[in-house]
Amino acid sequence: MNIVILAAGQGKRMHSNLPKVLHPVAGKSLAQHVIDTARTLAPEKLIVVYGHGGDVVKSTLAAPDIAWAEQAQQLGTGHAVAQALPELGPAAQTLVLYGDVPLTTAATLKRLLQAGKDGLAILTVDLADPSGYGRIVRDATGQVQRIVEQKDASEAEKSIGEINTGIMVMPTARLADWLGKLKNDNAQGEYYLTDIVALAVSEGLPVRTAQPAGEWEVLGVNSKVQLAELERQHQRNIADQLLVAGVRLADPARIDIRGELTHGRDVSIDVGCVFEGKVELADAVEVGPYCVMKNVKVGAGTRIAAFCHFEDAVIGPDGVLGPYARLRPGTELGPEVHIGNFVEVKKSIIGAQSKANHLAYIGDAEIGQRVNVGAGTITCNYDGANKFKTVIEDDVFIGSDTQLVAPVTVGRGATLGAGTTLTRDAPPEALTVSRPKQVTLTGWQRPQKVKK
Numbered sequence: 001m002n003i004v005i006l007a008a009g010q011g012k013r014m015h016s017n018l019p020k021v022l023h024p025v026a027g028k029s030l031a032q033h034v035i036d037t038a039r040t041l042a043p044e045k046l047i048v049v050y051g052h053g054g055d056v057v058k059s060t061l062a063a064p065d066i067a068w069a070e071q072a073q074q075l076g077t078g079h080a081v082a083q084a085l086p087e088l089g090p091a092a093q094t095l096v097l098y099g100d101v102p103l104t105t106a107a108t109l110k111r112l113l114q115a116g117k118d119g120l121a122i123l124t125v126d127l128a129d130p131s132g133y134g135r136i137v138r139d140a141t142g143q144v145q146r147i148v149e150q151k152d153a154s155e156a157e158k159s160i161g162e163i164n165t166g167i168m169v170m171p172t173a174r175l176a177d178w179l180g181k182l183k184n185d186n187a188q189g190e191y192y193l194t195d196i197v198a199l200a201v202s203e204g205l206p207v208r209t210a211q212p213a214g215e216w217e218v219l220g221v222n223s224k225v226q227l228a229e230l231e232r233q234h235q236r237n238i239a240d241q242l243l244v245a246g247v248r249l250a251d252p253a254r255i256d257i258r259g260e261l262t263h264g265r266d267v268s269i270d271v272g273c274v275f276e277g278k279v280e281l282a283d284a285v286e287v288g289p290y291c292v293m294k295n296v297k298v299g300a301g302t303r304i305a306a307f308c309h310f311e312d313a314v315i316g317p318d319g320v321l322g323p324y325a326r327l328r329p330g331t332e333l334g335p336e337v338h339i340g341n342f343v344e345v346k347k348s349i350i351g352a353q354s355k356a357n358h359l360a361y362i363g364d365a366e367i368g369q370r371v372n373v374g375a376g377t378i379t380c381n382y383d384g385a386n387k388f389k390t391v392i393e394d395d396v397f398i399g400s401d402t403q404l405v406a407p408v409t410v411g412r413g414a415t416l417g418a419g420t421t422l423t424r425d426a427p428p429e430a431l432t433v434s435r436p437k438q439v440t441l442t443g444w445q446r447p448q449k450v451k452k
């Protein structure tokens, strides 16, 4: 089949410089949702009709399998599809989708394609309040006759609850002829794609309808209010899928997944967490409240306390992290690693059972196993121009408030005394300390307040 995605509308009510179809739901643009779903149907041709914000839309969505058709002036949905005619392949069916209706499922579209196998099929839905939509007009036997737009409808037609979602599949071979016959002598002065339904009926072609599993599948976005509603709906759907799959969510209404979250068994997630990109939580991972994770892999049994922020990191099994831990890109933690509050790790590998429990910066470091990094430790990895590496071998103990001026290596089993500023390598198994000698001055007195 061919798939044509209509995305030329301006979206005035978004009050935004960003073209409407580029606004995000779950971190992905409306149009990208539609494109991704379209791809799962393996169309022979995938055509996007663009207009407003053309360059941005094109450059943002560009992909080798997408053909572009420009609709310079928005003269109606029929006119929009006509712009795509030269790009259509010979496939029997052409499916029209809207770039601002992001959540239609592939399963629903497959049912629609099936219904339209030997004719035309419309995705319709019954609404308690159908106002604003095109209505499906049927005859006494229930056969679809035509679609009438709200603005052209009689009072009787306005009382019809079954509406046109806009998503439709039609025979490619008849399309050019039908689109050529469209007139704009209607209330809006537009070329309505919906008028092809009456043309199909007049030619004796079967016109059928299919329905989505949920109303949310056909909701479009015209305003930030609708965008926010759709976001919540989508997030709730994802949350429900997670619950069904066995994830414990403290509150399915308070989780945001902007990407793909995969999980093992007995994973639990507290409120307010945001997952972006690809996040993998293995068996029995516990995520505390208000954590943000982007492209992160967490090993089985790891416990993450509140307010952690992780990005591009791999965390081993049975770790203990947070609260307030920050893992930046390139962090790799082995099994049973502890990273505590106000500890920042960047582009560093930390071996099994090592701990940095309080207030530290670990950047460009390679840390072995069973290392204890004391509170306030800092790897000075940057001299203002270049970055250097710190190597800390197995079983090292680093006293509090130590600075490791990279490049520097701490040998296996070494101990660094608290407050050390390490500028040369520390030998293994020894105590290294750099610190002014402690003095006590006898006879010294605290200053006294001068009486006036």
Ligand code: UD1
Pocket: 006, 007, 008, 009, 010, 049, 071, 073, 074, 075, 076, 077, 078, 079, 080, 098, 099, 100, 132, 133, 134, 135, 147, 149, 163, 164, 165, 166, 191, 192, 193, 194, 220
């Ligand atoms: C259209 C349908 C209506 C249906 C409703 C569902 C027609 C005539 N009417 O009405 O029956 O109930 O959608 O939401 O088809 N677009 C273009 N170029 C244009 C006009 C529209 O690309 O010249 C795109 C828009 O960006 C949007 C989609 O087509 O993605 C629908 O356009 P919109 O103006 O929202 O159509 P409605 O008048 O709401």
Ligand code: CA
Pocket: 220, 222
């Ligand atoms: Ca609309």
